[in-house]
Amino acid sequence: MPHPATTVAVSAALVFGLAACQQVRTPGFERFNAASAPATSVNPGINDAYLAEDLDPEAWQQRFEVETREIYDARYEIVRALHLQPGMAIADVGAGTGLFLEHFNAAVGPRGQVYALDIAPAFVDHMNQRAHEEQLDSVVALLCSEDSIDLPPNSINLAFICDVYHHFEYPQASMASIYEALRPNGQVVVIDFERIPGVSRQWVLDHVRADKATFTAEIEDAGFELVEEVEIDRFRESYFLRFRKAPERRR
Numbered sequence: 001m002p003h004p005a006t007t008v009a010v011s012a013a014l015v016f017g018l019a020a021c022q023q024v025r026t027p028g029f030e031r032f033n034a035a036s037a038p039a040t041s042v043n044p045g046i047n048d049a050y051l052a053e054d055l056d057p058e059a060w061q062q063r064f065e066v067e068t069r070e071i072y073d074a075r076y077e078i079v080r081a082l083h084l085q086p087g088m089a090i091a092d093v094g095a096g097t098g099l100f101l102e103h104f105n106a107a108v109g110p111r112g113q114v115y116a117l118d119i120a121p122a123f124v125d126h127m128n129q130r131a132h133e134e135q136l137d138s139v140v141a142l143l144c145s146e147d148s149i150d151l152p153p154n155s156i157n158l159a160f161i162c163d164v165y166h167h168f169e170y171p172q173a174s175m176a177s178i179y180e181a182l183r184p185n186g187q188v189v190v191i192d193f194e195r196i197p198g199v200s201r202q203w204v205l206d207h208v209r210a211d212k213a214t215f216t217a218e219i220e221d222a223g224f225e226l227v228e229e230v231e232i233d234r235f236r237e238s239y240f241l242r243f244r245k246a247p248e249r250r251r
């Protein structure tokens with residue numbers, strides 16, 4: 001039998017500890033904790049090509065940064081729709097070869113910060129070299145994890161997720177880390193492929209695991225509110241969704 005004083009002390013610690021945990025809980029809180037539990041990839045192998053040891057960023061740049069790619073063709077329209085302001089801190093999550101870095105650097109200016117994040121070390125090296133050569137002084141490329149963007153809390157105004165959400169293997173954990181990194185009223189922009197059976201190309205149906213409604217529900221579940229879908233004139237098979245970080249919920 002434990003000593004009665006021990007029982008009282010343990011009970012009090014549990015009650016106070018629980019009360020402290022419950023005082024302020026954010027919508028992303030549960031996801032963040034869930035992230036620490038072993039998670040299962042929602043799409044094993046989707047990033048194998050990017051994680052290959054012999055990844056050639058120059059070759060990928062020729063695939064990503066070409067007029068026949070819808071995202072590249074619409075890049076000026078996309079950047080305008082982000083409403084970037086001087087001094088903003090933004091995360092280009094899964095920035096790849098750095099297609100948007102020149103535009104983002106110009107928009108946020110010398111007082112701003114662009115974090116170009118990727119899980120592929122060779123892309124990160126390539127983007128840092130590009131930032132140096134093109135004098136993109138507000139850009140820094142950083143390696144992030146498959147289940148976290150690894151930025152400090154309250155460090156960004158915007159997370160830009162372009163052609164990347166369907167590559168998240170641990171979307172709840174990645175979105176929880178984005179929730180934590182965003183400042184109050186921070187925004188998330190997701191650009192991805194429309195996935196409509198009978199309409200979308202077979203490659204899209206095979207490559208993208210779910211449709212816009214499913215991704216929207218997942219992102220809302222991670223603590224974000226859908227603000228709007230933005231029409232991008234040059235889009236034929238992509239969509240642009242703007243979310244905001246939901247305010248803290250007090251329980």
Ligand SMILES: C[S@@+](CC[C@H](N)C(=O)[O-])C[C@H]1O[C@@H](n2cnc3c(N)ncnc32)[C@H](O)[C@@H]1O
Nearest residue numbers: 050064094095096118119120146162163164167
């Ligand atoms: C199709 S590419 C898009 C690159 C770039 N956003 C663009 O539109 O040109 C997908 C990128 O997402 C990266 N990626 C995949 N999972 C990621 C994750 N969990 N966090 C950050 N980047 C990720 C890949 O390494 C790859 O560079």
